[in-house]
Amino acid sequence: MHKKIYILLVSLLALMACDKERIKDPEFGAGDYPRIYDIRNVFVSPVQILAPGQPANYTGLLYSPAGKVKISWKVNGEQKSTDTTFSFTPPAPGEYTLLLDVEYGGLKSTRSANILVPPATYTLKPYNKVVNAYLSDAGTAKSLNYEQLTHVTFQAGRVSSDGTVDFAAGETNQRMDEVVARGHIAGKAVLLGLTGRLSAVDGWAIYEANDFGQAIKDPATRAALVNTVKNYVTAKKLDGVDVMMSDVNSGAYAANQAAMAPFITELKAALPANAIVTATVGAGWQHWDYPSLAAATWVNVRAFEDGIHVGPAAPRGQASSYDYMVAAAKIWTDFHLPADKLVIGIPAFGLRYNAIDANGNNEGWASYDYVPYRTILGMDPAAAGKEKVDKNFGIYYNGQPLAKKKADQIKLAGFKGAYLWAVDFDSNDDKSLLKEIYNALK
Secondary structure, three states: OHHHHHHHHHHHHHHHHHHHHHHHOOOOOOOOOOEEEEOOOOOOOOEEEOOOOOOEEEOOEEEEOOOOOEEEEEEOOEEEEOOOOEEEOOOOOEEEEEEEEEEEOOEEEEEEEEEEEOOOOOOOOOOOOEEEEEEOOOOOHHHOOHHHOOEEEEEEEEEOOOOOEEOHHHHHHHHHHHHHHHHHHOOOEEEEEEEOOOOOOOOOOOOOOOHHHHHHHOHHHHHHHHHHHHHHHHHHOOOEEEEEOOOOOOOOHHHHHHOHHHHHHHHHHHOOOOOEEEEEEOOOHHHHHOOOOOOOOOEEEOOOOOOOOOOOOOOOOOOOOHHHHHHHHHHHHHHOOOHHHEEEEEEOEEEEEOOEOOOOOEOOOOOEEEEEHHHHHHHOOOHHHOOEEOOOOOEEOOOHHHHHHHHHHHHHOOOOEEEEEOHHHOOOOOOOHHHHHHHHHO
């Protein structure tokens, strides 16, 4: 038995030695591709974000068969080097595509990376109406077409009741850095979306959630929160903050909402004079308890999800209709702020009924959920032109015609603009809702 184990170990060691030699100078047969060994993980991130004048260094790379491969470094399609290492200092702010080609025997292996160099300062591109693309905490820059928006809000700050903030959504894989870099290269403003706990997809109130409200009601925790947010905005070179205090579905809702006014005032005082500070609000019966939000740069009105079509025995139907948007916006112009201070919300998700009662109505609190618009498009090739698809017991949503109709009314009525929740639920192609909104408002 021991002899068999000894022979096995010797065989394994011999194989390992052969593998090491093969890495140094392998025997390549027909169909074998050359290899690139990225020892220092210089290509580990597909996007590298540099300050102006900072070089991108690509060192620590090994190639096999050693000394036999043909190497080519290209930037934006132009060959820059044939050396084994490469250092590139971007000449100006912008986006650069780097490609490493390694060829042997007519076969190629490649590595690639995008290099982003945001400007040290930038000028916001002029616009007629706000088109605010609101990214959820799961969003990335890939969801954004910067040519079809004026502002981006990335919901990357989650407030706890003690005034601390979890910024993990933006820090994971440099997501906030990339959103800001691409935004400033394109001349578009980027805001930090600050909120508490939210429900799934529709991104609004959870029953008896009071985390954000509790943090801003207490002067001490509010001051600490303001300082934390200011430091993050400064470090990330953000253009401002959106305050989505959605703790409006609890017994403490009135006090939570009242605390928004001093929080916004103190936040504006802590940030640079040109910083954008917005608030996102609801249009339910709780609207009576909102304080004056005139100090905000503008106010986003969540003019979708009427609440009539959810819950036990609720009739199935369009919860985010054109009529509801008009009514929700009117609440705010009648009782709170002028139209030119309001940015009206449009949803990029649908309400799905999964079970119904004997009367054909929604069965109960657990019998409905929400579906991103892009998922709905995968269910029906013609879904972009509709408001309902016949899946389960019906999915009701805003397709392109309804989104355009809403945007046309927003422009006609003199509102400041529109926001899409959430842009990462959109399709970012010819079926995009954001595209329809932007084209209607530009």
